[in-house]
Amino acid sequence: MPELPDVETFRRVLEKRALHRAIAGFDLEAPRLLDGIDEAELRKNLVSHRFEATHRHGKYLFTRLDHGPWLALHFGMTGEPRPFGPDEAPPPYARFVIHFEDGGHLAYIDPRKLGEIGLTPDPQTFVHDKGLGPDALGLDWPTFRALTQGARGMVKPWLMDQHHLAGIGNIYGDEILFQAGIHPRRKMEDLSEDELKRIHQATQDTLGLAIGAHADPTRMPPHFLIPHRHKGGHCPKCHTPLAHTKIQSRTSWYCPRCQPP
Ligand SMILES: [Zn+2]
Numbered sequence: 001m002p003e004l005p006d007v008e009t010f011r012r013v014l015e016k017r018a019l020h021r022a023i024a025g026f027d028l029e030a031p032r033l034l035d036g037i038d039e040a041e042l043r044k045n046l047v048s049h050r051f052e053a054t055h056r057h058g059k060y061l062f063t064r065l066d067h068g069p070w071l072a073l074h075f076g077m078t079g080e081p082r083p084f085g086p087d088e089a090p091p092p093y094a095r096f097v098i099h100f101e102d103g104g105h106l107a108y109i110d111p112r113k114l115g116e117i118g119l120t121p122d123p124q125t126f127v128h129d130k131g132l133g134p135d136a137l138g139l140d141w142p143t144f145r146a147l148t149q150g151a152r153g154m155v156k157p158w159l160m161d162q163h164h165l166a167g168i169g170n171i172y173g174d175e176i177l178f179q180a181g182i183h184p185r186r187k188m189e190d191l192s193e194d195e196l197k198r199i200h201q202a203t204q205d206t207l208g209l210a211i212g213a214h215a216d217p218t219r220m221p222p223h224f225l226i227p228h229r230h231k232g233g234h235c236p237k238c239h240t241p242l243a244h245t246k247i248q249s250r251t252s253w254y255c256p257r258c259q260p261p
Helices: 004-017 039-046 123-130 141-148 155-160 170-180 193-212
Strands: 023-028 051-057 060-065 070-074 080-084 094-100 105-109 116-120 243-247 250-254
Touching: 004 051, 004 060, 004 080, 004 193, 023 039, 039 116, 051 123, 060 123, 070 123, 116 123, 141 193, 155 170, 155 193, 170 193, 170 250
Parallel strands: none
Antiparallel strands: 023 094, 051 060, 060 070, 070 116, 080 105, 094 105, 243 250
């Protein structure tokens, strides 16, 4: 699933390629992606308008329309936005294609049709209505510490719960815990202040470096777990064979030596 670094990369694509272009129309192949609006309402809000700004919160991407409201996008399990030129064919699985008056297009690709397309008066209202926690990127230590007060249960699902902090999924949850040297099954209530500090620092460092690598697994720093989290993979720090375990039906990869139970 696209996580914070992926969606931040998408945001930068939209910032560069989708702003200040008049919208001529759109094709919506999968109306079931609409969340809380119908197609007519979307058309009324988009056509003859322009996107003027972008914003991201957790795994959600927002673009502000020139008349006020924001388009809110979630990319489901495998979605992404992709601009394409006047002479190019739409990419496969383009479920929603915006046509600009200058002849270019913006595709919302979603092979599994699990994304969401909605409208909101502003991202703050949206975040409040969805009950999302603060964005995981740029979160300071006192805020992170306050969020963890009284928290119970395994650390990995806690990190992935979008109501606690927004943006971390299965892949970056594993990466953060690997960088912090914390086993994914450790209990929140058993973590020391120092261990929580390590998780906080690893969250900021990991997300920042992943965004710097454009969320491309092939460009991740050499000490990252991401390129190694597969059968036969070894720890990039100590070369121990990696282990995996199922936590809430998701596979968690970890180093049994660097992340003791
Ligand atoms: Zn290791």
